[in-house]
Amino acid sequence: MSNASQAQAQPPSWRTLGAEVLEWTHHTLMMVGFFVVAAGAYLYMHPQTVLSLEKGVTQWVVARKAAVEELQALGQQASAAEPVAEVAVPVGPQLNHTQMAVANWLSRRYSIAPLAMQELVSSAWQVGKQEHLDPTLILAVMAVESSFNPYAQSAVGATGLMQVMANVHRDKFAPYGGPRASIDPMANVRVGALVLKDAIARGGSLQAGLRMYVGATSDATEGGYAAKVMAEQARLAQIVASSKPAPNAPMTAAAPAAKPQPPAPRVEQTAQAVVVAHPAKRSV
Numbered sequence: 001m002s003n004a005s006q007a008q009a010q011p012p013s014w015r016t017l018g019a020e021v022l023e024w025t026h027h028t029l030m031m032v033g034f035f036v037v038a039a040g041a042y043l044y045m046h047p048q049t050v051l052s053l054e055k056g057v058t059q060w061v062v063a064r065k066a067a068v069e070e071l072q073a074l075g076q077q078a079s080a081a082e083p084v085a086e087v088a089v090p091v092g093p094q095l096n097h098t099q100m101a102v103a104n105w106l107s108r109r110y111s112i113a114p115l116a117m118q119e120l121v122s123s124a125w126q127v128g129k130q131e132h133l134d135p136t137l138i139l140a141v142m143a144v145e146s147s148f149n150p151y152a153q154s155a156v157g158a159t160g161l162m163q164v165m166a167n168v169h170r171d172k173f174a175p176y177g178g179p180r181a182s183i184d185p186m187a188n189v190r191v192g193a194l195v196l197k198d199a200i201a202r203g204g205s206l207q208a209g210l211r212m213y214v215g216a217t218s219d220a221t222e223g224g225y226a227a228k229v230m231a232e233q234a235r236l237a238q239i240v241a242s243s244k245p246a247p248n249a250p251m252t253a254a255a256p257a258a259k260p261q262p263p264a265p266r267v268e269q270t271a272q273a274v275v276v277a278h279p280a281k282r283s284v
Helices: 003-009 014-045 047-081 097-110 114-131 135-146 170-176 179-183 185-203 206-213 225-243
Strands: none
Touching (some): 014 047, 097 114, 097 135, 097 225, 114 185, 135 185, 135 206, 170 179, 179 185, 185 206, 206 225
16 A cells, blocks of 8 residues: 555545634634725725714613613602502410410410410310300310320320310211211311210219319229319319409508618529429220
């Protein structure tokens, strides 16, 4: 094979490619420079063209500025027309002094958020008035059954605040959407109060009704459930009684002003909180 054919068969080297690219770039820059010089010469020979270009650019800038200002004005008008959205602050139910005292005491005792406990206390008072039940009894049952946990569930399937058997009382949960509503606090309290009222009516007494509510057949099988509920209700009754002002409090005449005395040293008093734990029970 000849040297000429070998040279043709060999691929071009990187040096050759670089030289070709450099040459192509050089010619391109020359063409660009030529066009720039030609355009400059044309504009120099025709000054009216330059004035026309300047006028067009100026008009475009002015029009763009006017459009931006118009859009800003429209945005300000829309903002002024829209009402200012206020941050919604959760507001609790309107409780009287006695109900608030009960809610605060239960909130501290069972470590429940005050606003949530206020809702439960308000619901207990409303349902108690409708079903002719003492609201402190409803709250006592909630305390013993679930410790105010709306999602509590027993081993036998009782759910919610008052541990109601949703499958057994489907008819009572029907107005609230069925058994799934048993974990809804308000629905559970209303249905639980109905079940409790019916149990007391069938039992003939509060203690017998509580025994039937929990599904016990005798005092021996209830595990002290009725006593726990009645004890918790008694504590709530004390809170209710202590929160009410004394009726017809006697008024005493004001004593004559005494000479100012030096302030007595402060005596720090501490109080110990008594916490009694109540395990949750199952119910029917």
